[in-house]
Amino acid sequence: MELIAGYTALQIGVALGAALVAAFIRGLAGFGLAILIVPVLALALTPVEAVLVTNFVALFLGLLELQMMRQHAERSALTIGLLVLLTTAPGLILLAATPPDLARLLIAMVALSAFGAVLFPVRPETVPGPVATGAVGVTSGLLTGFAGMPGPPVVPYYVGRAIPRQVAKASMVTIFTVAAFAGLAAGLAIGVLEWRLLGLALLLFPTVLLGNWLGSLAFGRVSDAVWRGFTGIVLAAAAIAALVKLLQ
Template sequence: MPDLLALPFLVCVAVACIAGMVRGFAGFGAAMIMTPIFSAFYGPAVGVALCLFLEIAVALPVVPGVVSLVDWRRIGLLLVAAAVGVPVGNLVLTLAAPEPMRWAISAIVLGAVALLASGWRFAGQPRPATTLAAGVISGFLNGLAGMAGPPIAFYYLAGDETVTRVRANLTTYFVFVDLVAMAAFVGRGLVDWDTVGLGLVMAPAVMLGGVLGTKLFPLATEGFYRRLALVLLVGVAIGSLIL
């Protein structure tokens, strides 16, 4: 049982609540807020696993309200591809030097932000090959750093769907890809009962934040949503350098 009055725990609970609000509003972005802080206090492996656990928890009260808007065929393709990428990223997490990976993630995300900010969009529906590539990269980053968001956020924001549908697809996708990543962590023995205990105690905070973020979403314009998404992606790029 964690010390509920310890400063690291209290800071992480506050961060989890804020991250939940971002996830409830935007459909992604919680990991980039939680992972650097959690990793600083508990180490990268525990921090990433804890982040995955809370990302699943925050979606539980949100998903029922968005499933009717989900394109399940595309989500299925993304998840099949992500299932391939997750164990590779998880293996790299345990074997590779972290410094080059942090810079590589940052460069990829900033490049995607620059492309989106330029106004570039897909012409028509993305091809299956594009969908599969986005899923593989997302799964890899989720297994590596608990950050499945950037490739999928770019994939959907570069299309012509409404932000309501974008948020619905992002919210639903991350539930499943986080479950795949969590299974990979458990299979490699990177999740112990202390991590589970931390996750259970922090879950109410992140879920409360998710509910608040969901209530704020209808108040935002499409332009504001897209600008916020770009800001979150820049935050991912910066956060990846301090994981």
């Protein structure tokens, strides 16, 4: 039986469950929406659909958090965001040309890589140089297009430095909002953006908004040390889930 936007009850149920959990973690950690939701959605939808639906939802959330971004985001987020805009389309073109089973495998590997990247010791507060910042922007854009996951290079860039969690979260959210816009624009440009995906995203958004709000409440009640520990747990969980999927 097909329901709203041409999706079945099972597909919508899977999407709602994944959206609630991922949005709570995103509200608390500042990331995790795409890392957690895209692999789950890709089990019920095609990889391209999973990426684009997640981009819609991430953009909606970001537009509601513009004030937080303006107040706390680091200037480097603008540089990385610009590079994401320039490099997302090639990643999406590659995804559209990749067989779905292979794309699911590669997306799971991307989620796995995010955990390994934050195992390094916390670095000083100093902003990395232009080469490192540029590399983060380019790889984040490519991963936005291919996997809907700008986070794997971005999260270690901010969480791995001794900066306040408000600055890290606002900077990551800024980049992820730009990445969501870039992903949708690229999808429209290459002809893979179907407007029924907007219907599914709108269906998911109230659940995502609730989860993100609950996570944001928790964010304001934890210390920097607890927050950094939680981000590690989130990435570890995503890595384990990806590894289990690879071994099946």
